[in-house]
Amino acid sequence: NAGVTQTPKFQVLKTGQSxxxxxxxxxxxxxxxxxxxxxxxxLRLIHYSVGAGITDQGEVPNGYNVSRSTTEDFPLRLxxxxxxxxxxxxxxxxxxxxxxAFFGQGTRLTVV
Amino acid sequence: xxxxxxxxxFLSMQEGKNYTIYCNYSxxxxxxxxxxxxxxxxLESLFVLLSNGAVKQEGRLMAxxxxxxxxxxxxITAAVHDLSATYFCAVDMSSKGGSEKLVFGKGTKLTxxx
Numbered sequence: 001n002a003g004v005t006q007t008p009k010f011q012v013l014k015t016g017q018s019x020x021x022x023x024x025x026x027x028x029x030x031x032x033x034x035x036x037x038x039x040x041x042x043l044r045l046i047h048y049s050v051g052a053g054i055t056d057q058g059e060v061p062n063g064y065n066v067s068r069s070t071t072e073d074f075p076l077r078l079x080x081x082x083x084x085x086x087x088x089x090x091x092x093x094x095x096x097x098x099x100x101a102f103f104g105q106g107t108r109l110t111v112v
Numbered sequence: 113x114x115x116x117x118x119x120x121x122f123l124s125m126q127e128g129k130n131y132t133i134y135c136n137y138s139x140x141x142x143x144x145x146x147x148x149x150x151x152x153x154x155l156e157s158l159f160v161l162l163s164n165g166a167v168k169q170e171g172r173l174m175a176x177x178x179x180x181x182x183x184x185x186x187x188i189t190a191a192v193h194d195l196s197a198t199y200f201c202a203v204d205m206s207s208k209g210g211s212e213k214l215v216f217g218k219g220t221k222l223t224x225x226x
Binding site: 029030031032033035040041042043044045048049050058059090092093094095096097098099100101102103104105106 | 116121143145147153154155157160162200202206210211212213214215216217218219
């Protein structure tokens with residue numbers, strides 16, 4: 001199993017550009033989430049999903065969209081990139097209550 | 113709104129010494145996780161604490177959970193250089209299950225010096 005796979009690993013965007021961060025898991029996990037990590041801030045939840053077709057907002061959803069058309073994939077879309085979205089983005093998945101989330105390797109995004 | 117506070121945020125220790133990292137949270141939850149992150153890397157699960165009084169140990173690390181006090185601790189015994197990393201506690205606010213809604217502390221950056 002590859003676990004949770006994020007692509008790309010690094011990305012530089014210009015302000016106003018849009019892009020999609022990809023997240024795929026091969027563990028048949030129902031639950032998936034996106035976090036952003038900023039220096040000194042820990043990780044903050046952007047959006048999450050409890051199954052295909054079901055998504056909800058986390059703590060910092062503005063400027064991001066998600067969809068969950070399959071169990072395996074949970075892409076994160078930046079609609080119009082802003083410098084404030086410069087961050088490291090982590091995708092995570094989980095499979096049942098009382099178990100930990102498993103994290104991907106992260107995508108380091110810089111918006112100039 | 114749930115707040116999760118870790119302290120200290122920075123910890124410099126000598127090898128062989130003991131220390132405790134604290135994680136306080138502001139609302140009821142009986143599910144808490146500890147993660148480790150090495151620089152530039154992903155998060156690695158260390159401990160899953162699921163009930164009041166839970167205690168887990170792995171090597172030189174021991175974690176505990178007191179849900180009444182809303183406090184978890186990560187105790188380091190006889191620190192070694194390999195423990196240098198950033199440690200996060202995360203409170204699980206998921207309603208459906210599967211850890212889809214974690215609230216993280218800001219992390220404790222641990223440096224173990226020879």
